[in-house]
Amino acid sequence: MCYGYEFSSRQSKKSVFSAPVGQYISGYTIGVLVLDLWSPKIPGMVASAASYRYPVRHKLVEVHPPERLLYGDPEILEELVIAGKELEKEGVRAIVGACGYFGHFQPQLASALNVPVYLTSLLQIPMIKAGLKSDQKVGILCADSDNMTIELLKKTGVDDPNIYVIRGMGIKPEFSAIMENRTSFNNEELKKEIINEAVKLVAENPEVGALLLECSDFPPYSFDIQQEVRVPVFDYMTLINWAHQAVAQRPYQGDL
Structure with missing residues (x-):
C-alpha cells in the first residue's frame, strides 16, 4: 500500500478522493x-515545527535513558516500528529521525515500512564524498564520538573508514543540557561551543572538504559554522528537505 499520495482535482482531473482506512x-x-x-527546541532543530516550510508530523519514541540509542539497544526497534507504522497511517510520504544514532536501525526500519525511511543525517556521507576530490574527506561533527562507530556508519551505507574524520562535542556546559534533559540552555554559549568544535575539526584536518553535522540540534548553527570554516556544510535539514522535494514534487512555472 502506498500512503499519502492524493492530488488536487485541478491536477489530477478527479472529483472523487480516497484514503486508506484509518488515515484520519x-x-x-x-x-x-x-x-x-525536554531541552528547548528552537527553529532549525529537527524537533521544532518552525524549522519547516511544509507540514511535518512529529511522533514521539520513548527511549529511557536516551543513552540506549547511542549504542543501538536492539529493544528500541520495536518502538520505532510501531511509531513508523502510525506515521504511515497518518499519510506521511517519508519518515526521518531526529537523532543521528537512529542510524543503528536504518536497515531494519526501512524494510519494515511501506514508505521511504531516512533515519539519520549520516546517510548523506556517500553523496558528499562523491563530490569531493579523491584525497579529501568528510568531517563528521557528532554528539558522541565514542558511539560513532564503524558498525553504525556501515548501516548507513558508509563502508570505507578512510573517507571521513570524526569529532565529538564531548562534555560541554550548554550542549550537555540536551542529553541531560535540562529545560534551558544559553543559546549564544551553545552556538559558540558547536562552532568552536567545527572550526577545530577543519583546522586539525586540512583534508576535510565538507562537513556533516550529525546531531538534529545542530542545524540552527549551520550558517554560522559555514561562515567560519568556508566549506560545504550538510546537516539534518539538508537531508529532510531533499527527501521532501522527492516525495512532494511541484510543477515549475515561469516565462519562456
Whole structure:
C-alpha cells in the first residue's frame, strides 16, 4: 500500500478522493521520529515545527535513558516500528529521525515500512564524498564520538573508514543540557561551543572538504559554522528537505 499520495482535482482531473482506512488526518509529507528529550527546541532543530516550510508530523519514541540509542539497544526497534507504522497511517510520504544514532536501525526500519525511511543525517556521507576530490574527506561533527562507530556508519551505507574524520562535542556546559534533559540552555554559549568544535575539526584536518553535522540540534548553527570554516556544510535539514522535494514534487512555472 502506498500512503499519502492524493492530488488536487485541478491536477489530477478527479472529483472523487480516497484514503486508506484509518488515515484520519492528511497533508503531512514528512514524518519525524523524535526522542522524549525536554531541552528547548528552537527553529532549525529537527524537533521544532518552525524549522519547516511544509507540514511535518512529529511522533514521539520513548527511549529511557536516551543513552540506549547511542549504542543501538536492539529493544528500541520495536518502538520505532510501531511509531513508523502510525506515521504511515497518518499519510506521511517519508519518515526521518531526529537523532543521528537512529542510524543503528536504518536497515531494519526501512524494510519494515511501506514508505521511504531516512533515519539519520549520516546517510548523506556517500553523496558528499562523491563530490569531493579523491584525497579529501568528510568531517563528521557528532554528539558522541565514542558511539560513532564503524558498525553504525556501515548501516548507513558508509563502508570505507578512510573517507571521513570524526569529532565529538564531548562534555560541554550548554550542549550537555540536551542529553541531560535540562529545560534551558544559553543559546549564544551553545552556538559558540558547536562552532568552536567545527572550526577545530577543519583546522586539525586540512583534508576535510565538507562537513556533516550529525546531531538534529545542530542545524540552527549551520550558517554560522559555514561562515567560519568556508566549506560545504550538510546537516539534518539538508537531508529532510531533499527527501521532501522527492516525495512532494511541484510543477515549475515561469516565462519562456
